[in-house]
Amino acid sequence: MxxxxxxxxxxxxxxxxxxxxxxxxxxxxxxxxxxxxxxxxxxxxxxxxxxxxxxxxxxxxxxxxxxxxxxxxxxxxxxxxxxxxxxxxxxxxxxxxxxxxxxxxxxxxxxxxxxxxxxxxxxxxxxxxxxxxxxxxxxxxxxxxxxxxxxxxxxxxxxxxCQHDPNTQEFMRITKEKLYGKVRMVACGTGYFDNRTTHWKQNKALGGGVMGDMGVYALQGARLATGEEPIAVTAQASTTRPEIYKEVEETMMFQLQFPSGALAACHTSFGIQMNYLQVNYERGWLRMDSLSNYSGNKGSHSKGIIDFPIKNQQAKxxxxxxxxxxxxxxxxAPGEEGLRDIKVVEAIYKAAQNGGTVKI
Amino acid sequence: MxxxxxxxxxxxxxxxxxxxxxxxxxxxxxxxxxxxxxxxxxxxxxxxxxxxxxxxxxxxxxxxxxxxxxxxxxxxxxxxxxxxxxxxxxxxxxxxxxxxxxxxxxxxxxxxxxxxxxxxxxxxxxxxxxxxxxxxxxxxxxxxxxxxxxxxxxxxxxxxxCQHDPNTQEFMRITKEKLYGKVRMVACGTGYFDNRTTHWKQNKALGGGVMGDMGVYALQGARLATGEEPIAVTAQASTTRPEIYKEVEETMMFQLQFPSGALAACHTSFGIQMNYLQVNYERGWLRMDSLSNYSGNKGSHSKGIIDFPIKNQQAKxxxxxxxxxxxxxxxxAPGEEGLRDIKVVEAIYKAAQNGGTVKI
Incomplete structure (x- = not known):
């Protein structure tokens, strides 16, 4: 039948x-x-x-x-x-x-x-x-x-x-079309103050730690703003609340090198409210502030602004x-896109643990 | 006589x-x-x-x-x-x-x-x-x-x-008076594209390298914005023009830990035009853009703007x-203030060379 x-x-x-x-x-x-x-x-x-x-x-x-x-x-x-x-x-x-x-x-x-x-x-x-x-x-x-x-x-x-958000798509377009030449430097900070103590985000076995959570937004900021995949990383994990962040990191700073020579300095935290992307190109700059909120993401660049209305990000x-x-x-964003991030996340954890540069 | x-x-x-x-x-x-x-x-x-x-x-x-x-x-x-x-x-x-x-x-x-x-x-x-x-x-x-x-x-x-520039003094005041609580994260980028090839800035014996030059502005950004002295650093030196930057680094990324738990992600380059400071406090944010130009430095923060007129920075x-x-x-800014920076610069070079964390 x-x-x-x-x-x-x-x-x-x-x-x-x-x-x-x-x-x-x-x-x-x-x-x-x-x-x-x-x-x-x-x-x-x-x-x-x-x-x-x-x-x-x-x-x-x-x-x-x-x-x-x-x-x-x-x-x-x-x-x-x-x-x-x-x-x-x-x-x-x-x-x-x-x-x-x-x-x-x-x-x-x-x-x-x-x-x-x-x-x-x-x-x-x-x-x-x-x-x-x-x-x-x-x-x-x-x-x-x-x-x-x-x-x-x-x-x-x-x-x-965010990849469905026209504000994200606009900064990706500016890079792709080389409006200001090549990307040279990216700085990206994503985080918030999480006052929970027993959430899965604080639990290693459940997949917690800031890097995989808020950190992926900063990583996406750097990957989407450069349009490239990082080839090497360094990273530093830290916490200001060791009594809560016993198993996983509260904060991660990580630095990425891209094939073109572009660099990224990213930071992510469950202890710091921040949400921005700064891109410095050969001949211009771009800034998203905020970068990855549920609504109201917007930015500006050397010659204009980025402020596309969006009714509902998740619905889109x-x-x-x-x-x-x-x-x-x-x-x-198929599974392969998720995998690209997790490859970098694994390298970041390795770099944070060993203190040196990890090639990807 | x-x-x-x-x-x-x-x-x-x-x-x-x-x-x-x-x-x-x-x-x-x-x-x-x-x-x-x-x-x-x-x-x-x-x-x-x-x-x-x-x-x-x-x-x-x-x-x-x-x-x-x-x-x-x-x-x-x-x-x-x-x-x-x-x-x-x-x-x-x-x-x-x-x-x-x-x-x-x-x-x-x-x-x-x-x-x-x-x-x-x-x-x-x-x-x-x-x-x-x-x-x-x-x-x-x-x-x-x-x-x-x-x-x-x-x-x-x-x-x-810059320490004589009222725009700098204002962000120092905001930190000192804890307008938004403690500083949690600083990001600071200072650099420009230097197309010279035989200047002292490219010459190690003459004291070249971006870290001591433009890097000190980024370091000052982090030190003045936190009002603290860093206790540990990590750093990554790189160049996109090895034919010119043979003896010294073109670009340095460096990360600072402060006693309060505040962190800073700084980057400086002779290959990248950038000049900004981002501060994320417990309950607010501050941004200078530009941070350390000869004129026109200005910024904004959660509750206002920073835009003090200055006739001539060097004259002041x-x-x-x-x-x-x-x-x-x-x-x-007496000699002791210069020394404080160079102590950190030395630690940054050591960290960049050895790949680990250098305590100060």
């Missing part, structure tokens, strides 16, 4: 006979869904305050299901968002999501240490995966996630919301990623 | 019987000079384009003499500034300046490697010394300069023009330093 799930698979994946290309899904003559169904896995702050509200604004997707280990949360979300019981999962029965045609995409919003497991389980269930950043605590996790998605012919997008990200799935176009 | 020089010495130094305190000159009942006579040693760009014009605007001092190894320059300056022959010296007869009552202060504007020799010769001639930054290439040079000035009961001021520096000499008050 040709059920709805099979129909969707043939639409999205392009059918078993078609040539599969990760992140580019072939078109089909079968009727397409107008909106993809998203299931959020992990109902913490980011799902609750950012993604669920964004999914009320999206045009290409909707909040179809939830996965949570907390029955009270399930009940609350069910009422608030009118989610049918059959689309509510816990971590034990999650794999049966494979049989649910309402769910096209599983969005993993768990602590980083759990990204690999839930990405792999979702991929094996035949669902596309959106995964929050940092992609995972290790390069090997990232590679396993990418491989399993490829093997199961599903797409994998990393939740780099979700819609654009879903459109890429529906139209078989490239995802803005 | 009580000649004019002796009279001046008794005015400025306060007489042999008085308790001598370096940089604080005791008042005297003897009539004071209304303007101190300055002799510039070294007539390169900075003397020619900045100091000599400034000395036409000063109220407490004037261009009384010059010391140069180039007879053509001597003739040109003599004509332009109406300098009497008796106040024109070369490097051979320089020490006879001791007998010239017109000269109260010798301003050393030579390459850094020569600062020690000319500061010491000027001090031994009984003249006060203003010395350009960087004070000298080594801590031992700085200490010898301070000691000789003390031994000869003359004052020593380092040419930190010269007048304030001369007033300190005449009124027996503290110099804004």
């Amino acid at each position: 040709f059920n709805r799930r099979d129909a969707l698979k043939s639409i999205i994946v392009g059918g078993a006979a078609s040539v599969f290309s990760p992140n580019t899904l072939l078109a089909s003559t079968a009727p397409k869904k107008e909106k993809l169904g998203i299931a959020l896995v992990g109902l913490g702050y980011y799902s609750t305050d950012l993604l669920a509200p964004a999914l009320q604004m999206t045009e290409k997707c909707y909040l179809a299901g939830i996965v949570t280990g907390t029955p009270e949360k399930a009940e609350k979300w069910k009422q608030k968002y009118n989610i049918p019981d059959k689309n509510i999962y816990n971590y034990q029965n999650f794999d049966s999501i494979a049989n649910n045609p309402d769910i096209d995409v599983v969005y993993v919003v768990l602590p980083p240490s759990m990204h690999k497991e839930y990405t792999i389980r979702a991929a094996k269930a035949g669902k596309h995966v959106f995964c929050e950043k940092p992609m995972a605590p290790s390069v090997s996790d990232c590679m396993a996630m990418i491989k399993t998605c490829n093997d199961n012919k599903v797409s994998l997008a990393i939740g780099y919301r 990200q979700l819609d654009e990623d879903c459109m890429a799935l529906m139209n078989s176009t490239q995802l803005i | 009580f000649n004019r020089r002796d009279a001046l010495k008794s005015i400025i130094v306060g007489g042999a019987a008085s308790v001598f305190s370096p940089n604080t000159l005791l008042a005297s009942t003897a009539p004071k000079k209304e303007k101190l006579g300055i002799a510039l040693v070294g007539l390169g760009y900075y003397s020619t384009d900045l100091l000599a014009p400034a000395l036409q605007m000063t109220e407490k001092c004037y261009l009384a003499g010059i010391v140069t190894g180039t007879p053509e320059k001597a003739e040109k300056w003599k004509q332009k500034y109406n300098i009497p022959d008796k106040n024109i010296y070369n490097y051979q007869n320089f020490d006879s300046i001791a007998n010239n009552p017109d000269i109260d202060v010798v301003y050393v504007v030579l390459p850094p490697s020569m600062h020690k020799e000319y500061t010491i010769r000027a001090a031994k001639a009984g003249k006060h010394v203003f010395c350009e930054k960087p004070m000298a290439p080594s801590v031992s040079d700085c200490m010898a300069m301070i000691k000789t000035c003390n031994d000869n009961k003359v004052s020593l001021a380092i040419g930190y023009r 520096q010269l007048d304030e330093d001369c007033m300190a000499l005449m009124n027996s008050t503290q110099l804004i």
